[in-house]
Amino acid sequence: MSASVKSSPLGLTVLTLLHHRPLHPYGIQRLLKQWGKEQVVNVGQRAGLYRTIERLQAGGLITVRQTERDQQYPERTVYEVTDEGRAVTREWLEQMLSAPKAEFPLFPAALSNMLMLNPDEVAPILEQRAARLAAQRADLERPFTEAPTGLPRITLIENEYLLAVLDAEQRWLHGVISDLRDGTLTWSPEMLATFQEAGSGDASRD
Structure with missing residues (x-):
């Protein structure tokens, strides 16, 4: 049953x-x-x-x-x-x-379609996310600061994991924002069109 x-x-x-x-x-x-x-x-x-x-x-x-x-x-x-x-x-x-399970969170899906915007638009949007992650970090850290002395680690193990994941995202996000700001990460409709044309040519030869 x-x-x-x-x-x-x-x-x-x-x-x-x-x-x-x-x-x-x-x-x-x-x-x-x-x-x-x-x-x-x-x-x-x-x-x-x-x-x-x-x-x-x-x-x-x-x-x-x-x-x-x-x-x-x-x-x-x-x-x-x-x-x-x-x-x-x-x-x-x-x-x-x-067993790791295939999940489909919103952020990677949005990243995969980020090319619909231009780099100058994306940078401030990701900076908003970075600020919200900082606030989320404060919420996750609060139980550790407020927990009674001697509280077993297992009782907050999920917060520990979420903080580790958040740390990784924050480091990656700050790197992407930096690359957007200095032009290391960039794209344009013309660049993408050229890539698509090259891909179409390869497919036609198969």
């Missing part, structure tokens, strides 16, 4: 949280934010969380433990992980840790 449930970062994280104790959706969302998981899973919209919970329940990975009724709050359904859910959690975790 679990084969019908597609793995996802949010699904894995929900299952992991339910390993600790049964929770209702609001409790899951609150813990996701308290533990800083919004850096690695999309929890911006509660509707997405509810859809994930519905898929996990339909696949037999979680089940309803009880329904809480309190005069101060609407009725809340509390979920717990099933034995099958525990097995699938481990399976998904091992797959995600061991």
Whole structure:
């Protein structure tokens, strides 16, 4: 039955949280934010969380433990992980840790079409990105500065990884901006047209 449930970062994280104790959706969302998981899973919209919970329940990975009724709050359904859910959690975790997956983030797609703009237009746009990366770095570093002394490294390991990736992007981005500013990296419609004509000629000889 679990084969019908597609793995996802949010699904894995929900299952992991339910390993600790049964929770209702609001409790899951609150813990996701308290533990800083919004850096690695999309929890911006509660509707997405509810859809994930519905898929996990339909696949037999979680089940309803009880329904809480309190005069101060609407009725809340509390979920717990099933034995099958525990097995699938481990399976998904091992797959995600061991096997790189082809992903299609926005930035590389935009870079591949950057030639639609001219170099003078691109440089200030990338400088805006560099400034936003600097702000993102501050957000990622905050948990390290605010963490209690002696906190195990494993609790912030995802921030450590994201900072390493961000470091690499910042170094690369500053290099590209520098090359754009000094003319080392440049292009023009004429240059691209010449390249396309040469490519068309090679294809016609095949």
